[in-house]
Amino acid sequence: MHEYDSLSEDVICTLAAAAGEDNVAMVEPMSQHTTFKIGGPADVLVTPETPEALVKVLDTCAIAGVPVTIVGNGSDLLVGDRGIRGVVVLLRENYAHIALDGTRITAEAGALLRDVALVAADAGLTGMEALSGIPATVGGACFMNAGAYDTCTADVLESVTVYVPGGPDEGAARLRGTVKTLGRDELGMGYRKSRVAVEGLIVISATFSLSPGNAAMIRADMDTYQQRREEKQPLELPSAGSTFKRPEGYFAGKLIMDAGLAGARVGGAEVSTKHCGFVVNTGGATAADVCALIEHVQDTVREKFGVELEPEVRRIGEF
Numbered sequence: 018m019h020e021y022d023s024l025s026e027d028v029i030c031t032l033a034a035a036a037g038e039d040n041v042a043m044v045e046p047m048s049q050h051t052t053f054k055i056g057g058p059a060d061v062l063v064t065p066e067t068p069e070a071l072v073k074v075l076d077t078c079a080i081a082g083v084p085v086t087i088v089g090n091g092s093d094l095l096v097g098d099r100g101i102r103g104v105v106v107l108l109r110e111n112y113a114h115i116a117l118d119g120t121r122i123t124a125e126a127g128a129l130l131r132d133v134a135l136v137a138a139d140a141g142l143t144g145m146e147a148l149s150g151i152p153a154t155v156g157g158a159c160f161m162n163a164g165a166y167d168t169c170t171a172d173v174l175e176s177v178t179v180y181v182p183g184g185p186d187e188g189a190a191r192l193r194g195t196v197k198t199l200g201r202d203e204l205g206m207g208y209r210k211s212r213v214a215v216e217g218l219i220v221i222s223a224t225f226s227l228s229p230g231n232a233a234m235i236r237a238d239m240d241t242y243q244q245r246r247e248e249k250q251p252l253e254l255p256s257a258g259s260t261f262k263r264p265e266g267y268f269a270g271k272l273i274m275d276a277g278l279a280g281a282r283v284g285g286a287e288v289s290t291k292h293c294g295f296v297v298n299t300g301g302a303t304a305a306d307v308c309a310l311i312e313h314v315q316d317t318v319r320e321k322f323g324v325e326l327e328p329e330v331r332r333i334g335e336f
């Protein structure tokens with residue numbers, strides 16, 4: 018396969034035919050598509066509206082040898098200041114259909130967990146309350162096995178329909194992907210891990226299996242979880258959630274606070290004074306600012322406590 022250089026007019030036309038002309042944007046700033054509000058431009062951003070369009074877009078990129086990056090709500094991402102080469106496929110609000118069928122809910126990958134949880138609550142179905150405050154899409158939640166308050170995505174997942182990328186470099190037929198539905202037991206879900214992430218599968222949609230409950234209690238529980246988040250987390254400023262994974266036997270936020278790093282800054286990036294586990298964008302922070310602050314926090318915590326902090330935020334693109 019040739020090294021990717023730039024997208025040809027032909028490929029851009031094929032993408033526009035697959036996804037619709039209005040759903041293809043050139044040189045699109047990723048700062049508009051991440052919760053950190055940081056990130057340089059994607060060469061091309063495509064927002065397919067149907068599973069068929071999504072598969073065509075992915076096949077087109079595979080055949081043309083164009084790198085693809087999937088982005089959901091961008092709530093776990095630090096995109097480099099120089100942006101992302103190739104095609105970013107953004108799966109969000111125009112790929113977010115949710116369908117209720119008895120105690121099951123099937124949602125397209127771009128639906129927010131919150132919106133799935135609201136449909137469940139309206140139908141008096143319990144199981145998603147603790148997940149409802151995670152600002153994830155269904156696709157991102159399956160990729161990360163996102164979780165909170167002792168519940169994770171796998172707990173309520175029944176199956177996931179995925180695009181499995183084709184084999185490398187053996188002609189167009191092999192490069193095309195296939196679509197498969199995998200049951201929960203086939204998804205290799207563990208603590209913040211999944212077969213989706215390990216094998217580079219692309220989530221098209223997911224089905225959740227819930228239990229009948231009391232609608233008023235479900236809504237009250239969702240409100241309580243949201244209140245706990247608002248009290249503890251700096252939700253008023255852009256961030257990508259917890260910056261570091263929890264080191265065994267410790268809490269990242271407490272270590273950072275005890276190291277005297279609350280409020281530490283590089284440029285517009287700051288260790289939140291409300292919750293030291295979060296790096297926040299106080300305005301105009303660059304990816305370089307965030308990386309430098311992450312390094313400063315890692316160095317200081319290593320020096321003071323001998324603990325290695327590993328970033329949880331995923332860095333993508335060129336820095």
Ligand SMILES: Cc1cc2nc3c(=O)[nH]c(=O)nc-3n(C[C@H](O)[C@H](O)[C@H](O)COP(=O)(O)OP(=O)(O)OC[C@H]3O[C@@H](n4cnc5c(N)ncnc54)[C@H](O)[C@@H]3O)c2cc1C
Pocket residue numbers: 052086087088089090091092093094108126150151152153154155156157158159160161162163164165213218219220221250252256257258259331
């Ligand atoms: C304020 C705040 C609070 C948070 N709280 C929590 C929490 O309590 N628990 C928790 O687990 N996380 C939390 N997070 C982190 C984040 O919400 C999760 O990691 C979430 O799963 C990311 O989903 P996303 O749709 O934003 O994915 P993105 O950030 O867009 O992408 C994350 C990864 O998933 C991949 N991906 C996205 N969609 C698909 C798809 N359709 N198919 C295949 N791969 C895909 C991307 O390529 C990328 O590698 C929080 C973040 C913020 C900003």
